[in-house]
Amino acid sequence: MTTTSTSRRALAAVAALTAGLLTATAPTASATGHPLQWAACPDVPEADCATLTVPVDWSDPHGPTVDLAVARRAATDPARRIGVVVVNPGGPGGSGVEFAQDAPSTFSPEVLARFDVVGFDPRGVGASSPILCDLGAVGVAYPDGRPDTPERFDQLAAYNRALAAECRTHTGPVFDRVDAQSAVRDMDALRAALGERKISYFGQSYGTLYGQEYAERYGDRLRAMVVDSVVDAGSGQPGLLVASARAAEDVFATFTRWCDATPSCALHGRDVPALYTDLRGRAGRGELHEPGRPDYPLTAAKLADRTVRAGYGPDWARLADFLVELETQTPETASVESSGPDEPQLSRKPGFAVLCQDFGGHAGSAADVARLDAEVRAAAPTIQAAPIWDLALLSCVGWQGPELNPAAPWTPRRAPEVLMLNSLHDPATGYEGAVEAARQARGKATLVTYEGSGHGVYTRTDCTRATVDAYLLDLTVPAAGTRCPAAG
Structure with a gap:
């Protein structure tokens, strides 16, 4: 999954639109009665921008509203x-604009x-x-270590609750309504x-969750749907x-095979898993630092994250x-000064509220965390981590907000045939999740x-692009079991 921050371009678009551009095309009415005015986007004049006003809480259509940026x-x-093809790049936190x-x-x-x-x-x-959060005003220190003891679990729960309260204060009522069900109502x-009776949809990564939910709820309003790199909507946090x-x-393992077969690999001919195991141990002992930054220790969790994201x-x-580079470091080159906890405050993305509302099964005790950590180590004996979803585990400890999108298998009965794509070796949305979602x-x-x-x-090869284009343009569904070879 990808996560991005507020963009300068998107903010400029909204500022210009709220100032009242006069060059708009004829408006169409939104579902809440507010006109949708199109105007040239300030930073990308070849595109049009607008805002759409929707209820914060769709069960209270006459309550507070939120303005959505559209391009x-x-x-x-x-x-x-x-x-129309509506697009979403994923995240949570990716900008569809x-x-x-x-x-x-x-x-x-x-x-x-x-x-x-x-x-x-x-x-x-x-x-x-x-979602806006003043991390400096939380007032509770982020605790060191895994929350796998009652004391550390309680400390993390207290921090997360204080953070949520701080974000809720700065963001307003929409903070508690950023779930996938609200997003598909918005869509x-x-x-x-x-003014479209039906739309086509293209969603990547976390955007595939929105696609699945939309197909289940509004399948008869879809012409076509492509979900690329699939999140399994039927799993809760522990399963994910x-x-x-x-x-x-x-x-x-894929990286190791590549290195064994590629003479130009800097570790060609080496026992790569053994090296990684040694580095993981050194990271856990505080003997490694970020390359070029000796004052920033590289923890075992950060090592796993950097490794997996290379995929x-x-x-x-x-x-x-x-x-x-890590192998050549000596214990003396790593600073004894800690730069903070393993999950520093600055790494806490606003997407945590989305994850906690969308996926239940949050760890309720230190014993839950210890059990899940043991399952992770058994599933990944070399990496011994699940860095892509571990942030959700940690962020949702102590969560007291709503859980609005309970995990359940999707059933797109009224939808057209959905085209799903996934890499065989995907670090963020593993292939097994795509197989399960298809089932x-x-x-x-x-x-x-x-x-x-x-x-x-989609953009990997001529095969992947042609498959998607034929589906979007002509509604040509590929044969079951279709596979596209890896890029050379």
Whole structure:
């Protein structure tokens, strides 16, 4: 999963729009009666920007509202326009506004010719009333160590509750309504505001969760749906954590095989798992530091995170160089001064509220954390961590807010055939999750396997791009079991 901060471009777009641009095209009505006015985006004039007003709480449509930032890249060949494809890049925290504005860097010219590409910043993200937190005002220290003892668990719970209260104060009522169910209600309000009876959808990573929820709730309002790098909506936090550990171990094994087969790898001919085990031990003893930053210790958790995230690209050569650099460090070169806890405050992304509301099964005790940690170590004997989902585990300790999107298998009965894509070796959304999500769909989804590594499939090869384009443009569903070879 990807997480981004509020963008300067999106903020500028909203500032200009709220100042009242007069160059808008004819408005269409939103689901709440507010007009949707299109105007050239200030930083990307080739795209149009607007705001959509929706209820904070959809069960209280006359209560407080939230303004969502929206962007559109109009079809370049209006005479052949098919309709709208709504996009979401994932996160949680990715900007749909930026994704739509930058659509030419993702979609093929033919897709851009035939579709309006429309994206919105989900509530709490980017320019849509972003979650704001003054970490310096939390007033409770972030505790050192894993919350696997009652004392440390209670300390982390106290910190998380204070952080949530601080964020809630700065953000307002939308803080407690940033879940996927609210997001898909917003997406359907956008569909109505666009004047479209049906939309197509393209979601990546965490955006695949929104896609699954929309297909289940509003499947008859979909023309087509592509979900690329799939989050398993049917799993709670514990299941996702352990599956993430298996994905981490698989990514490391893939890196090891690459290094064994690639003479240019800086660790070619070496016992890479043994080296990593040694480095993990040294990191745990405080003997390693961030390369070029001797005052910043590299913990075992940070080592696992850096290792697994190298698989996003993937960038195996850089990972090998990184491990070699760590190997050459001596205990004396690592600072004895601690830069703070293993999960420093600055790493706490606003997306934690999304994760805690979307996925239940939060650890309720130190014993729960210890049990999950043991399961993670068993699932990933080399990496011994699940860095992609561990933040959710830690962030939701002590969570007292709502859980609005309970895990359940998705059942897109009224939806068209959904196209799913996943890398065989994906560090963030492991392949097993995509297989399970496809199974849950009960014949309403076709999974295409990219036989390589990395997070995100559509732009990988001619095969992956052609498969998606044929589906979006002509509704051509590939044969079951379709696989695209890894890029050379």
